[in-house]
Ligand SMILES: Cc1cc2nc3c(=O)[nH]c(=O)nc-3n(C[C@H](O)[C@H](O)[C@H](O)COP(=O)(O)O)c2cc1C
């Protein structure tokens with residue numbers, strides 16, 4: 001098995017120091033690692049498992065069960081478009097097609113150059129002002145196709 | 159003297175540029191030599207007007223909205239600091255019919271105060287419920303909650319007082335209060351608005367619950383899609399602890415109560431209470447079989463009160479004003495008020511707290527102002543992704559747990575999602591099955607496999623009209639298997655949106671109204 005990079009190992013160690021003694025704190029630990037690195041390195045599984053007295057399979061099971069956790073590096077920019085009912089009623093289906101065309105990748109995928117990933121999200125709690133989305137961690141509501149395009153262009157230039 | 163200006167910090171305001179507006183206001187004020195005091199309040203809930211800026215003029219708050227950063231200079235030019243007219247002027251906030259016609263008990267403070275100010279909170283009855291509870295025995299607190307008629311706001315409507323009583327009577331070395339802040343239902347955002355707009359109310363409700371049942375520790379499980387709610391709650395817990403409202407010695411009573419904020423990780427089913435407990439324990443969020451009830455064997459195997467945010471947020475009012483003041487609102491067995499969330503294709507979407515008994519039509523027309531598209535309403539989904547779609551003919555049903563159930567609907571968490579006549583109801587039904595397939599915890603076959611089969615069947619009905627009748631029958635069989643063979647409401651209630659779409663809108667499934675009745 002490959003070993004973690006120094007940066008990865010440090011992130012895991014820091015998170016373990018914070019959470020290893022807290023009851024049931026596997027999720028906060030995984031969040032802390034992912035918040036630092038953007039993903040949870042596969043190679044961290046054995047370290048986390050032994051610190052929490054769990055089997056590797058248990059830790060792997062938890063990481064893969066939750067939609068939020070990921071084991072691969074994220075693309076440079078992440079666009080999450082709400083696909084849930086209230087946004088459907090406000091036009092998220094056609095907005096999604098527009099985003100797919102602009103970025104050149106399908107919902108749930110990333111672009112070949114890994115500059116962009118386009119993810120579905122099921123409700124951001126902005127249901128009165130949809131379509132709603134999250135772009136690189138910032139929330140946006142009442143998104144028109146024009147607004148979407150200009151926000152993407154702005155990121156492209158940055 | 160400096161003028162007080164309010165710019166909301168609620169996510170729904172931030173997502174349409176509230177921070178940029180606040181920044182522009184500060185800049186304009188500075189360049190004009192105007193002294194202002196900027197308060198970042200919660201949202202008043204008139205979400206189509208966000209960012210809605212308020213200015214205090216002669217002791218009264220006057221509103222402007224929706225404000226853009228570009229319009230700020232013209233607001234200053236027009237004299238909005240003195241409440242002068244402007245194209246965006248809305249008049250005195252309290253006089254806006256949308257607000258004036260509500261019955262805000264839980265949302266009384268939201269949008270009015272600075273969410274993190276303990277002074278503001280206490281100046282508006284904050285912690286009065288906790289102080290009252292500290293003078294009562296646990297049994298008396300539970301009795302007040304029972305007398306208020308408060309039922310769980312997370313969906314099932316189970317009486318809160320009965321749950322609390324069970325936990326109170328259980329003997330254990332440790333008990334827990336768990337707040338279900340997973341709010342996964344599309345069309346709902348009231349939990350989020352409470353956490354971002356009045357976090358101490360939830361903290362107070364939790365502390366009262368702790369006193370009532372003898373729990374010294376509470377957890378708030380907040381969905382990861384709500385980063386602002388997480389950070390406001392974390393800061394509120396820190397401040398409340400530092401000020402002695404939480405900690406080893408709550409308000410000098412000798413009683414302890416601490417709160418931990420936990421972030422979820424994007425699994426809808428973790429809103430189901432037992433899956434939530436598994437997740438809090440650091441496991442996969444798989445639903446547990448009941449019994450045992452969480453009230454007896456809950457978090458880490460200990461007796462646990464698990465309640466929705468709105469359930470616990472209603473408690474401080476009940477303890478402060480008395481159970482009767484709360485129970486005086488409502489109809490039948492649905493006592494008190496419900497913060498309804500108007501969403502989807504509406505001109506005036508937002509938060510409307512009303513006593514139970516208001517009709518969907520009143521909410522949609524009188525408050526919501528009809529569809530934003532200007533087209534007729536065709537279908538309304540009430541109660542989230544597991545709730546039924548109602549046609550126009552059923553919109554006069556009073557919003558009450560029993561009355562809605564009698565019409566095949568569910569009230570759930572009070573979310574109301576409106577669709578106009580461009581909606582394809584077969585597609586909505588297909589989506590309901592797809593959502594179930596994506597979010598199923600995988601424990602039961604009807605839910606895990608049935609949902610995928612359901613999607614395929616609906617796709618076939620749409621693609622091949624000649625197949626619609628036999629496939630429609632198959633869909634009904636499938637739904638009845640899911641209804642009867644699922645451990646929790648994920649698989650057990652996904653048939654609600656599907657069957658209601660099929661019953662009320664058969665033409666969208668290539669079925670004639672008569673054929674479908676015969677089928
Ligand atoms: C699939 C599923 C998702 C649920 N999601 C939530 C949720 O997000 N928030 C919530 O309060 N209750 C949710 N519930 C209901 C909870 O299981 C439970 O009834 C509730 O937390 C009890 O609190 P209450 O009595 O205060 O409503 C969900 C139930 C199911 C079956």
Ligand code: SF4
Pocket residue numbers: 427445597598599600601602603605606644645646647648649650
């Ligand atoms: S109905 Fe679905 S979500 Fe609920 S326990 Fe069964 S498989 Fe899990």
Ligand code: FES
Pocket residue numbers: 082083084085086087088122123124125126127130132344345346
């Ligand atoms: S449905 Fe899109 S934000 Fe709620």
